[in-house]
Amino acid sequence: MPEYHFTAQSQKGESHSGTREAKNEHDLARSLRQDGYLLISCAEAKKSKPLLKLRQGPLAFLLGGVSLKEKIFFVRNLQVMISAGVSLPKSLSILSQQTNNKKFKRVLLEVVEAIVKGEHFSEVIAKYPDVFSNLFVSVVRVGEESGTLEDNLGILARQMERENDLKTKIKGAMIYPVVVLIAMIGIGILMLIMVVPQLAEIFESVEATLPLSTRMIIGLGDFLATKWPLLLLALVILAVATRFGLKTKAARNAVAGFLLKVPIISPLVKKVNATHTIRTLSSLVAAGTPLIRSLQIVSETLSNFYFRKAISQSIDKVKRGEKLSSALRPYSNLYPLTVIQMLEVGEETGQTSEILQKLADFYEEEVSSATKNLSSVIEPIMILFVGGAVGFFAISMIQPIYSMTQVL
Numbered sequence: 001m002p003e004y005h006f007t008a009q010s011q012k013g014e015s016h017s018g019t020r021e022a023k024n025e026h027d028l029a030r031s032l033r034q035d036g037y038l039l040i041s042c043a044e045a046k047k048s049k050p051l052l053k054l055r056q057g058p059l060a061f062l063l064g065g066v067s068l069k070e071k072i073f074f075v076r077n078l079q080v081m082i083s084a085g086v087s088l089p090k091s092l093s094i095l096s097q098q099t100n101n102k103k104f105k106r107v108l109l110e111v112v113e114a115i116v117k118g119e120h121f122s123e124v125i126a127k128y129p130d131v132f133s134n135l136f137v138s139v140v141r142v143g144e145e146s147g148t149l150e151d152n153l154g155i156l157a158r159q160m161e162r163e164n165d166l167k168t169k170i171k172g173a174m175i176y177p178v179v180v181l182i183a184m185i186g187i188g189i190l191m192l193i194m195v196v197p198q199l200a201e202i203f204e205s206v207e208a209t210l211p212l213s214t215r216m217i218i219g220l221g222d223f224l225a226t227k228w229p230l231l232l233l234a235l236v237i238l239a240v241a242t243r244f245g246l247k248t249k250a251a252r253n254a255v256a257g258f259l260l261k262v263p264i265i266s267p268l269v270k271k272v273n274a275t276h277t278i279r280t281l282s283s284l285v286a287a288g289t290p291l292i293r294s295l296q297i298v299s300e301t302l303s304n305f306y307f308r309k310a311i312s313q314s315i316d317k318v319k320r321g322e323k324l325s326s327a328l329r330p331y332s333n334l335y336p337l338t339v340i341q342m343l344e345v346g347e348e349t350g351q352t353s354e355i356l357q358k359l360a361d362f363y364e365e366e367v368s369s370a371t372k373n374l375s376s377v378i379e380p381i382m383i384l385f386v387g388g389a390v391g392f393f394a395i396s397m398i399q400p401i402y403s404m405t406q407v408l
Helices: 025-034 049-055 068-083 088-098 102-116 121-125 134-146 149-205 212-226 228-245 249-259 265-286 291-301 305-319 324-331 337-349 352-407
Strands: 003-010 015-021 037-044
Touching: 003 025, 015 025, 015 102, 025 037, 068 088, 068 149, 088 102, 102 121, 121 134, 134 149, 134 265, 134 291, 149 212, 149 265, 149 352, 212 228, 212 352, 249 265, 249 305, 265 291, 265 305, 265 352, 291 305, 305 324, 324 337, 337 352
Parallel strands: none
Antiparallel strands: 003 015, 003 037
């Protein structure tokens, strides 16, 4: 059955756009009349659903998705439109026209179509887990049930903005060491390809006896100069294998455990996961989501296996009537004792949401300070590493030259 993009008008004069399947244009017009709309214009849509399915498959990372910034823009504008009295279908239709992301545009049009047919907003977006997270769906569902969708969208937007700020700070802290490392590798490859072969010819012409380190460098330079396609192919295979390997549960768990043991990285990983737990739980509780369901969503959104395990095991204890602060106490090696103590205060005073909010603000500042300090900690390590590599290269190349001058 063909699919049509259409523009229709309600009896009140409100414009409505969307996508709908129909046998032909007459069948589309009849279907819209049953929903209280008059067909204004329509055009048969190109079949693009296979592309959407492909984006949800193994090649999703090559085809891209919907960025967090796009979702923040969407939620903020949707909140403004709803507060201004614009209907939900029309708001979504307008926002679908504003985005340049083809995948997001298609999803929003499909959501509009489903809502017009009578489905709830939260039920529809739950069908697109690669675009709308469990947190997103849960907050919207509670807003629909309680009649506070506008307020809940504001809570959701603040949560996403905080998450985006946190990711930006962490990425910013890693820019310096990554740039230095890439520059060092680039310079090293140029030296191996351009300088080392010339020195190798000199050593060969005088039949000098070369130490092991010098022979290793010359061999590496010769390999890069003559067989670089093999190296490039190996790097591509390694990158793809790593990408897909990290999708396996065992690999992700191993990486999570490793990060918690690295001296410099471990404190930052703990603070980031603790902050994410507190902020997400605070947003869900403030939106009116039951505690058990909130904890389930938190456990699904955490990236580190050990933090997910801690929350999952705490859920069972909370179900049996135990307080969350008591359930988390055995995991003080992951969650700071301050978090557990303040959570206990919130439970006793009935201000859990407010205290979680303040804790999230505090630990976000802690993460910000930690990311700033991370650069200053990594800098001397990078200097020592670069100095060691340069020193090894210099000694390996100068030592044979010095031996030759001694002989002469």
